[in-house]
Amino acid sequence: MTYRVCLLPGDGIGPEVVASARKVLQALPLTWDFVECRIGYDEYRRGGTPLPESTLQAVRSADAALFGAVTTPPNIPDYFSPVVRMRQTLDLYANLRPIRSIAHPSSRPNVDMLIVRENTEGLYAGVERVEEGGDRAITERVITRRGSQRVARKAFELARQRGRKSLHVVHKANVLRETCGLFRRVALEVAEEYPDVELKEMLVDACAMELVRAPEQFEVIVTTNLFGDILSDEACMFVGGLGVAASANLGAEAAVFEPVHGSAPPLVGTGKANPVATLLAAALMLEHLGEDESARRVQSAVEACIAAGQVTPDLGGALSTRETTRAVIARL
Ligand code: NAI
Ligand code: MG
Numbered sequence: 001m002t003y004r005v006c007l008l009p010g011d012g013i014g015p016e017v018v019a020s021a022r023k024v025l026q027a028l029p030l031t032w033d034f035v036e037c038r039i040g041y042d043e044y045r046r047g048g049t050p051l052p053e054s055t056l057q058a059v060r061s062a063d064a065a066l067f068g069a070v071t072t073p074p075n076i077p078d079y080f081s082p083v084v085r086m087r088q089t090l091d092l093y094a095n096l097r098p099i100r101s102i103a104h105p106s107s108r109p110n111v112d113m114l115i116v117r118e119n120t121e122g123l124y125a126g127v128e129r130v131e132e133g134g135d136r137a138i139t140e141r142v143i144t145r146r147g148s149q150r151v152a153r154k155a156f157e158l159a160r161q162r163g164r165k166s167l168h169v170v171h172k173a174n175v176l177r178e179t180c181g182l183f184r185r186v187a188l189e190v191a192e193e194y195p196d197v198e199l200k201e202m203l204v205d206a207c208a209m210e211l212v213r214a215p216e217q218f219e220v221i222v223t224t225n226l227f228g229d230i231l232s233d234e235a236c237m238f239v240g241g242l243g244v245a246a247s248a249n250l251g252a253e254a255a256v257f258e259p260v261h262g263s264a265p266p267l268v269g270t271g272k273a274n275p276v277a278t279l280l281a282a283a284l285m286l287e288h289l290g291e292d293e294s295a296r297r298v299q300s301a302v303e304a305c306i307a308a309g310q311v312t313p314d315l316g317g318a319l320s321t322r323e324t325t326r327a328v329i330a331r332l
Contacts, residue, residue, distance in 0.1 A: 002031040003289055006062035008055065008256075010040045012263020013273035014068025020275035020325040021066060021282040027329045028286075028294045035062060039082050040070035051082035056089060059254050064285045067258040068278065071265060083258075087119050088126075092249035092256060093147065094154040095119040096284070097232040099215070101239050103307035104315060108238040113218040114162070115235060116155040117228020119249060121147045122179075124225045143179040143224065148186035154250065155222035156194040162220075166198040167191070170207045170223040170231065183224055204231070211235050236260065240306075243274030243314040246281035248288065257285040271320035274312040276302055279328060301331035 007022065009015035025032055037055040044050040050070070059065045072081045086092070095117040101107050127140035152169075159167045169187040173180040184201070191199040197220075202210065204227045210217065211231065215238050223231065236245040245260035259277030267273045279302050286295035310327040311317030319327065 002033050004033045004062045006058045006065035007034050007036045008039045008067040010068040010070040011042055012069050012071050012265055013267050016273050016321050017275045017278035018068040021278045023325055027332050051085050065256045067256055069263040071263040090251050090254040092251040093120045094151050094250045096248040099235045110216040111239055114220045115232045116222045118151040118225050122225030141179045143182050148183045152187040152190040159197045159220040164219040167220040168200045168202050170202050170204050170221055172204050244276045246277050248284045255288050257281040272313050273321045274314050275321050301328045304331050
């Protein structure tokens with residue numbers, strides 16, 4: 001079996017961390033057909049768009065895609081974030097963010113949760129306008145039954161697959177009665193199909209507080225786009241931060257895996273970029289491909305390196321991106 005994987009290095013530290021993941025994937029007993037595609041600002045300057053149709057097509061026809069990072073410069077009128085656009089165009093409706101304790105002094109213990117964020121609608125649906133000559137700005141929050149249902153179902157499926165006992169639906173239906181009301185109602189309906197997973201509810205502000213107070217209480221969280229964006233960034237700071245935070249974007253016809261961090265311009269070429277976030281994104285990709293054993297091996301190798309202090313400076317170590325990659329491969 002050969003897996004066709006679309007690599008989207010992007011720019012900044014993207015190419016460095018994607019190269020690391022490529023080496024780790026190649027060290028596994030699997031066969032890969034890597035296709036490298038262009039995305040980002042450099043591509044915009046070259047070809048007039050940061051997200052060429054050929055890249056979208058390559059992601060669609062691959063078994064999965066691994067994305068690095070891109071710099072999104074502000075103040076360019078017709079420019080758009082190719083990451084947000086890719087999620088919308090490919091209808092990658094579920095964004096998965098595993099939040100797991102690491103063996104590092106900065107990490108809280110016993111945390112092992114999965115945040116499932118709706119990735120295509122809500123306040124990020126892109127329905128905005130200005131009135132009164134620009135003095136009144138409006139963003140519409142779009143929630144649909146279909147969008148809520150498919151992300152809730154994905155969250156319950158993942159909870160069941162991973163043997164989780166509970167799932168929190170996080171919303172603000174006491175104030176946002178229509179949009180959050182619909183999301184909540186649909187999630188509760190879907191919950192009836194999963195009697196083996198206990199449904200819990202929490203208001204988003206309470207959840208932000210509870211994540212700080214006792215993060216270990218959460219197993220799976222499902223929530224709307226903006227809430228999930230904020231809560232998942234908040235939660236990753238208890239367990240190592242951006243250098244180790246990975247995510248998956250799943251749709252019906254494509255799957256894109258990526259580190260949560262951006263292009264980190266000051267780190268480019270210094271060898272200080274932590275590749276672990278991208279390696280854990282690659283582990284999520286392996287799981288998605290059904291290669292659970294390889295996924296576990298990558299994850300365990302990364303965890304062992306962290307426990308042994310074989311890490312980059314952001315985690316207090318002295319290893320470079322390449323040295324960390326070699327250390328992980330040695331432990332595979
Ligand atoms: P950033 O994630 O690039 O950096 C934030 C902080 O984390 C910096 O101190 C950076 O040095 C550190 N950091 C990030 N990744 C790291 C790694 N792998 N190892 C060690 N340290 C790491 O976010 P920032 O600075 O706000 O944005 C920089 C650029 O990245 C912007 O143009 C922004 O638009 C873009 N961006 C792109 C994203 C994507 O491609 N998915 C996501 C977030 C930002
Ligand atoms: Mg974010």
